[in-house]
Amino acid sequence: MGALAWENPMHRLFYADGSPYARIVRIAVAELGLGDRIATVETALRDPASSLLPHNPVGRVPSLVLEDGTVLTETTLILPWLDRVSGRPPLLPMDGTDGWRVLAAYGRVTGMLDGIAVWNRELRRPEHERSPGVIALETVRANRVADALEAEVAGGAHAGDGVDAARIALACACGYCERRHTAWRWRDGRAVLAAWFDRFAARPAFQATIPPPSGL
Ligand SMILES: N[C@@H](CCC(=O)N[C@@H](CS)C(=O)NCC(=O)O)C(=O)O
Known part of the structure; x- marks a missing residue:
């Protein structure tokens, strides 16, 4: 930066x-x-x-x-x-087949991230104020999307060294769980997604923005 x-x-x-x-x-x-x-x-x-x-x-x-x-x-x-x-090739293209593919992937990942953010907010409350129902719902949602992502990446999605908004968002969602939402063991059973994340995480811009741990 x-x-x-x-x-x-x-x-x-x-x-x-x-x-x-x-x-x-x-x-x-x-x-x-x-x-x-x-x-x-x-x-x-x-x-x-x-x-x-x-x-x-x-x-x-x-x-x-x-x-x-x-x-x-x-x-x-x-x-x-x-x-x-x-003026460079867009990270979030708004047209063309590739564009729709990136938009679709971006929406899926940000939907997962929104759910994780809700789950994380619950965990930040004092224990007696937490909603077990909300936590259960968001846990199921996060696992469901992550399982879909594991299958997609195993099937060739997000391959190569290119960068787009969907990949950035996916890496930031996983990176958030690595440091600030460790209550969710997102890597378990998702070796392909975890390997994808580890590769993406080597990018300098990713390394330069690693968040502090939250203790959650
Ligand atoms: N939908 C927003 C979400 C942004 C968001 O929730 N940011 C959080 C930090 S991760 C925030 O600023 N929270 C402060 C607050 O809610 O007052 C986006 O996509 O930019």
Whole structure:
């Protein structure tokens, strides 16, 4: 990720180091070669003093504050903007057979990640406030999608060294479970997916954005 260069007007990407959604965008910025045009700003979440709130009342990361003050929030809306300004082959193509394939894979992975985020939020509550029903539902969902992904990767999906938004999102979802949601032993019974993740994890942009452990 490029160094902060405040002497030049530029766009600002607000992120938290533990956020898998923000990590998707941070990796996309690096993979698209936009690091020198987008400064990254670490911010606090769920904090009334957060530096993000004056820009974005939603208070979630990733949030991309453009030079003109426009604020883009939601990973899936920020990625097409990055693709558009980069001038490189898009990470989230919006047309063509390959494009639909990436969109389909991206949606599946972000659906899994959304469920994991709900599950993780339950685990962050005091034990007596947790919902066993929600945890059970999200556990089943995560395992179901991960089993489908294991079969897809075994069947040749996500092969090769290329990068796209679906692959980045998948790696960030697995990477989140490695460090911040270890309650789920996602590797068990999924040797092919685990090997895919280990290969993808060698990418410099992935290594540069490893989240701190959460203890969960
Ligand atoms: N749907 C959003 C989800 C983003 C999200 O949930 N971010 C979390 C961090 S992982 C957040 O900012 N949470 C702070 C809050 O909920 O107040 C996206 O795709 O960008």
